[in-house]
Amino acid sequence: xxxxxxxxxxxxEDLSMRALVAAGTTDDNARPLAVATAATEADGVASHxxxxxxxxxxxxxxxxVDGKAKPTLERPRPGVITVDAATGFAHSAIDMGFEALIPxxxxxxxxxxxxxxxxxxxxxxxxxxxxxxEGLLGIGFTNAPASIAPSGGAKPxxxxxxxxxxxxxxxxxxxxxxxxxxxxxxxxxVMKHAREGxxxxxxxxxxxxxxxxxxxxxxxxxSMAPSGGYKGVGIALLTEIMAAAxxxxxxxxxxxxxxxxxxxxxxTGQFFIAIDPIVxxxxxxxxxxxxxxxxxxxxxxxxxxxxxRRNNRxxxxxxxVAVNTATLAKIEAIIN
Amino acid sequence: xxxxxxxxxxxxEDLSMRALVAAGTTDDNARPLAVATAATEADGVASHxxxxxxxxxxxxxxxxVDGKAKPTLERPRPGVITVDAATGFAHSAIDMGFEALIPxxxxxxxxxxxxxxxxxxxxxxxxxxxxxxEGLLGIGFTNAPASIAPSGGAKPxxxxxxxxxxxxxxxxxxxxxxxxxxxxxxxxxVMKHAREGxxxxxxxxxxxxxxxxxxxxxxxxxSMAPSGGYKGVGIALLTEIMAAAxxxxxxxxxxxxxxxxxxxxxxTGQFFIAIDPIVxxxxxxxxxxxxxxxxxxxxxxxxxxxxxRRNNRxxxxxxxVAVNTATLAKIEAIIN
Numbered sequence: 248x249x250x251x252x253x254x255x256x257x258x259x260e261d262l263s264m265r266a267l268v269a270a271g272t273t274d275d276n277a278r279p280l281a282v283a284t285a286a287t288e289a290d291g292v293a294s295h296x297x298x299x300x301x302x303x304x305x306x307x308x309x310x311x312v313d314g315k316a317k318p319t320l321e322r323p324r325p326g327v328i329t330v331d332a333a334t335g336f337a338h339s340a341i342d343m344g345f346e347a348l349i350p351x352x353x354x355x356x357x358x359x360x361x362x363x364x365x366x367x368x369x370x371x372x373x374x375x376x377x378x379x380x381e382g383l384l385g386i387g388f389t390n391a392p393a394s395i396a397p398s399g400g401a402k403p404x405x406x407x408x409x410x411x412x413x414x415x416x417x418x419x420x421x422x423x424x425x426x427x428x429x430x431x432x433x434x435x436x437v438m439k440h441a442r443e444g445x446x447x448x449x450x451x452x453x454x455x456x457x458x459x460x461x462x463x464x465x466x467x468x469x470s471m472a473p474s475g476g477y478k479g480v481g482i483a484l485l486t487e488i489m490a491a492a493x494x495x496x497x498x499x500x501x502x503x504x505x506x507x508x509x510x511x512x513x514x515t516g517q518f519f520i521a522i523d524p525i526v527x528x529x530x531x532x533x534x535x536x537x538x539x540x541x542x543x544x545x546x547x548x549x550x551x552x553x554x555x556r557r558n559n560r561x562x563x564x565x566x567x568v569a570v571n572t573a574t575l576a577k578i579e580a581i582i583n
Numbered sequence: 584x585x586x587x588x589x590x591x592x593x594x595x596e597d598l599s600m601r602a603l604v605a606a607g608t609t610d611d612n613a614r615p616l617a618v619a620t621a622a623t624e625a626d627g628v629a630s631h632x633x634x635x636x637x638x639x640x641x642x643x644x645x646x647x648v649d650g651k652a653k654p655t656l657e658r659p660r661p662g663v664i665t666v667d668a669a670t671g672f673a674h675s676a677i678d679m680g681f682e683a684l685i686p687x688x689x690x691x692x693x694x695x696x697x698x699x700x701x702x703x704x705x706x707x708x709x710x711x712x713x714x715x716x717e718g719l720l721g722i723g724f725t726n727a728p729a730s731i732a733p734s735g736g737a738k739p740x741x742x743x744x745x746x747x748x749x750x751x752x753x754x755x756x757x758x759x760x761x762x763x764x765x766x767x768x769x770x771x772x773v774m775k776h777a778r779e780g781x782x783x784x785x786x787x788x789x790x791x792x793x794x795x796x797x798x799x800x801x802x803x804x805x806s807m808a809p810s811g812g813y814k815g816v817g818i819a820l821l822t823e824i825m826a827a828a829x830x831x832x833x834x835x836x837x838x839x840x841x842x843x844x845x846x847x848x849x850x851t852g853q854f855f856i857a858i859d860p861i862v863x864x865x866x867x868x869x870x871x872x873x874x875x876x877x878x879x880x881x882x883x884x885x886x887x888x889x890x891x892r893r894n895n896r897x898x899x900x901x902x903x904v905a906v907n908t909a910t911l912a913k914i915e916a917i918i919n
Contacts, residue, residue: 324692326662327862356660357856359693361863384829397878400885404878414824423824425817475811481761481888482818487875488750488759493720493860495867500878518863520693520856524829526663527697527854531831539823542733542740542836549736552817 251569259568260285263300266581270304272314272336279338280369287370288568291559294435295370297570301577302506303336309508312336312366318343326351328360329494334512337368337389341517345374349381352521360519363496367391367505368517371411372426372556378521379413379421386520387411388489392513393499394434396470398477401457403470406499407434408486413553414536415524420560422536424553429483430471437463437471438506489518587905595904596621599636602917606640608650608672615674616705623706624904627895630771631706633906637913638842639672645844648672648702654679662687664696665830670848673704673725677853681710685717688857696855699832703727703841704853707747708762708892714857715749715757722856723747724825728849729835730770732806734813737793739806742835743770744822749889750872751860756896758872760889765819766807773799773807774842825854 254262263284267277280303288296307314316335320343322328328347332340344360351358368374368389378385391406407430416422432451440447441463449459452466460466473479491498496516503510524532543551590598599620603613616639624632643650652671656679658664664683668676680696687694704710704725714721727742743766752758768787776783777799785795788802796802809815827834832852839846860868879887 324690324859324862326694327692327859329863354660355691355693356663357691357693357695358662359858359863363864363867384824397882397885397887400879400882402878402882404875404882410821412821412824414828423820425821427814427817431811474814475767477888478763478810478818479814481763482814484759484875484888485746485748485761488720488748488872492750492868492871492875493858493863495864495871498871498875498878500874522695522829523660523663526660527665527695527829528699528831531699532828535828535831535834536824538836539740539820539828539834542738542834543736546733546736546738546740549733551733552813552820 250572252572252575253567253569255567256285256289256563259288259297259570262575262578262582263297266300266304266578267307267314269582270307270314272307276314276316276336276339279342280336283338283369283373286373288570289560289563290370290373290556292370292556293570297574297578299369301581304581305508311503311508311510311512313512320344320347322347322351326355326358328358330360330362332362332365334364334514335366337362337365337517340365341368341374344519345377348519348521349378349383352383353523356526357520357522359521361494362517363494364512364514365496365516366513367515370426371409372413372424372553374519375411375413375426376421376424378519379415379424380419382415382523383521384415384524385413388486388518390487390490390496390499390502390515392502392504394471395430395473395480395483396453396457398480401453401455401470404500405429405480405483405487407471408483408490408499410482410486416536417533420557421553422540423551424556426552429473429479429486431474431479434471437466441467490516493518586908588908588911589903589905591903592621592625592899595624595633595906598911598914598918599633602636602640602914603643603650605918606643606650608643612650612652612672612675615678616672619674619705619709622709624906625896625899626706626709626892628706628892629906633910633914635705637917640917641844647839647844647846647848649848656680656683658683658687662691662694664694666696666698668698668701670700670850671702673698673701673853676701677704677710680855681713684855684857685714685719688719688859692862693856693858695857697830698853699830700848700850701832701852702849703851706762707745708749708760708889710855711747711749711762712757712760714855715751715760716755718751718859719857720751720860721749724822724854726823726826726832726835726851728838728840730807731766731809731816731819732789732793734816737789737791737806740836741765741816741819741823743807744819744826744835746818746822752872753869756893757889758876759887760892762888765809765815765822767810767815770807773802777803826852829854
């Protein structure tokens, strides 16, 4: 039985902030991550919420991320913002970038943000969601250390590399929020099965020769199975091209692990595209999104990607979020 | 045994041009489609090459596409081009759009092209490939009549909706060209099995209640299986949002069929994003793409998406393409 305690979103943000600062993060770098942690708990993605704060703190202390980094921004063209995250947290680099990206997208109709020398950005959909909350269509990409093999090969060349798209709704929240990785299942699930000594279902991971395996340890030494076979490889490559090649960040084949304390900064990347739907389509965007959502919701039991997070988000504002007391104890230990 | 005849690319373009004009297409609208047909044959995608010319001609004659359409272009913001295809061929609308999109992407660093009142654009990757041949990163989306059901539902709400990305190489051709639909298999394969009275494998299509079926006719009345389950639905929605909602085109749930002669113009849409990689990443783009390609090609038997089309394209320039003589006879009958 996991013991839980209900916290308000402000309490979650405050705890996160204090732990990150105690670990050696500047206020400027800690705040965007603390805000994101509260929002991630609100969305119901507990795996990437407070549970990650002790890992972030450990990564500041071991030098995998520079808690005192000062990201730098350039705008080489009217539609392009670039941010060098300087091996700091992705969140402060993205925050700095969005401050320029959002007005640029409104002025130009479209703008992009390319971030390199970065780190794990947590839940990618948190960031695209913010663009949708500003009335913009947001698309995001973030790359990760290689764990998926190419078609016809067995050695990993691309990460489980997620993409996300958030389409603005008429109530200030995304009407659709897609946030999906390129693999059949998250690598963390395979790691969890390995820790617990449980077999994994066929289709989750492959051995070092590219054959199916039910042994999580064999899978971790092989590769993650791409979702839908070669089409999942296509998604991982799409994301690798956008998040690493288009930003000049480190490719998944060269990046240090996101987990553990060795290898120094991963220096991976993020890429965001923000487009003003009113400019490209006038009022048709809202009408079409509403008709698409209706066609889905009129079918009993059917849902759009993002419906769950949206419901959680609205409930959390009013009721707070139940969090694991063991996680809270770890965070309190960092603060005190 | 299928009888084949080898034609040069110029001959394929000329035949396509004459058939389209004979069917009532203006020169301005026929040329981009004839050029695309030759390029599609060169790439080895025979299903969407000359074989489609008789269908295009029939669609001009039945009014599903207006062969004399005059697309109109606007540039509401520096980074946004919109084209109303006026129910004509997608290809002439895309050509008109690209003439503005390519210089806009170079000036602004990024630009987008939103096309509505359009039609089936053939092979989506043909269009993104052209952006890569100009040194730009090209992303494309095109929507289709609904055939995939949402997660938890059984009634189609989105098409098999492909997306494409083309990453420029250093030799004037794309280094990577991804062009993949959201379904496990093309709907045309299920239709072919139905015509031939052959069962389909489990996993290709679902019946009207959302259950697996091996009967192609039952599948055609139900829905196409999304690639990788809910993640394929996510890709179909991504494309629907971009190609229909962002352009003000007709949603897949309202679009007339692409095949057959009934229902009038489908008025579907295309959306393209063009980004200058030198602006977002400097020289790092070419270095990273080369390292990624090397990591794939160093593994025996492994390939990148687009390798096959690329090899076909280079061979076809020198040797021409073998085409089905039965298709040629149909095209000659339209011309004479």
